[in-house]
Amino acid sequence: MQEQQNEYIISSDQSVALNLKELWTYRELFYFFTWRDVKVKYKQTALGVIWVVLQPVLTVAIFTFFFGRALQVPSGGLPYTIFVFSGLLLWNFFSASVNAAGNSMITNAPIIKKIYFPRIIIPVASLLVSGVDFLIAFVVYLVALFYYHVHIDVLLMIIYWPIAVFLLLIGTMGISCWLAALSVKYRDFRYVIPFGLQIALFMSPVIYPASIIHYRWINYVLALNPMYAAINFFRMPLMDAGTDLVLMTISCVSTVLFMIAGVFYFKKTEAFFADIA
């Protein structure tokens, strides 16, 4: 229609570069996929959107009770509720996205087999769906901050929160795309992902501060986790997380590498999704 003389070539060589111009022309499809999944997610649930609020509140309550009260996990001077909430807020986004994205290519296989669009829209839409939950949980989080009269360093907040969210987004996107592509090829990942996420929860500084681990080499390994930097940055305006510059750098670099590798692997295999999905 509008692109009247728009010549293009269909051939066997597949570019692994993200075609941003093409993604831009398909921008509405991001919206429609996200919108569809958000609608479907809460249709036919009696409590509907209340679940979005209830889920983080309940998890935070449970974690506070067991880890904060019963096990007395240190929380760097913060009320444990706020401490664990700041970790879970990011973690839940990561975990929900990876879970949904991992299955997304298979649940959308009927569409993939019948029509072309940039495939990366599908895992990214899973991220956006979790993003909606994230925003609502974020509002609840702000309310909790006021309720507990937490002292926030506003300047640090303006600097570190955007960095944390940015790292969260690219880390989640990289891992989501990578797992989405792998699940098409190896159906085992449907079972691997939930286990992996459980292990990763304990390897991320969600329920404990990163500073309580004193073995240097374990810290190096844990810092490879993209969530390490995101969560620590996110907590910086609230507490002195006692973070190590080297470890934070390792985690940031690792996050960027996950992003590049994940998207690269996805682009490399996407052409054959329709044949094997």
Next chain:
Amino acid sequence: MKPILQIQNISKLFQLHHRGLPYLSLRDRIAGVFRKGEELEEFWALKDVSFSVEPGESVGIIGRNGAGKSTLLKILSRITPPTKGRIVVQGRIASLLEVGTGFHQELSGRENIYMNGSILGMKKWEINKRFDEIVDFAGVDKFLDTPLKHYSSGMQLRLAFAVAAHLEPEILVIDEVLAVGDSEFQKKCLRKMEDVSGQGRTVLFVSHNLPSLKAICRTGVLLQEGRVVKQGSIDEVIDEYNSFHREFESIASSIHYYQQVIQVRDVRINDSSNNSVVMEDETLRIALDIEFMKRTPFELDVHLKQQEAPIASYANFVSKDVRVFEAGSYRMEYVMNLPKLRSGKYKLDLFFTEPFASWFAVSENIIDVEVINGDHHTFLNNPSLKWGSVLLNGTVDIRKVI
């Protein structure tokens, strides 16, 4: 003028795993490290296919099942890449390999129009602009805010086609989506498609429905085993398709014997002894030359099937006494009046039986019947019907030859 579509030496290779699953499990991959060279069967779905399409041309793509039609459409739609070759496209391709792609049962009709339209490549403002037309075409205005799962299958289909019919790409690629829907709606869709091809839009259309191909397309491409064997005007291509259709094996040689009580010398259906029959009216004539080795009770059972489901059958013994034949050769001519059938492909199975007792011989899944019928109307075209639900009329004329 430059061709709108140049298909240059397209080939597509599929590697078939003998275990059947197209995807791998991790275990296989890990095992594969130790056990090199799992046997993969190579299958060329398309071999060196080239043709070009001028702007405004409407091309019918014809071929038997497995000739590579769907693969070609998938490559054109960019769903799967070619193994070799390239296609140069000028303009936007919209493909309709299925109606209702992306429909979600939990969403309302209105929401599905947006979702489906958007997946098919329409912009939101385009959908807004045509929204009323789409609803009108589908005739679902009362149910717009009802979830799709409460729609009848016919309504879902109408809605899906209505969205698709309002696409306005430069090139429209359509796979047999018209094979569904009630006759009234089919006609409406055909008219809409004729409009589309009449407006100077380029259409590539795959169908087994020869009359609708004739109505919509001016030129055709005939595929056989992944190669282009003929291209030209649609009439020439359809003639070629019908003629190579006739070259297949004779029915008599395809018969599988269970008991050597009879010997079927020749079977001719509508005066042709090969296994591909084209019917232009409702009369089915089956002539048999049979030799009985001994005194035998015998009857012929005929089942007409579509998609593996018998839709009509002829079994004379249900209403008459069992006929018993003395040893010798006989010529039997059956004439059956079929109900009015929708154009399309059917299979005819012949069972040579001892009534209520056993099968002597069977010719199953061998005979292709192609019905070419101007009218698309029938209530019979329902695969859920059991065989025998329609009993056919017929007469038999039997003469002892020797």
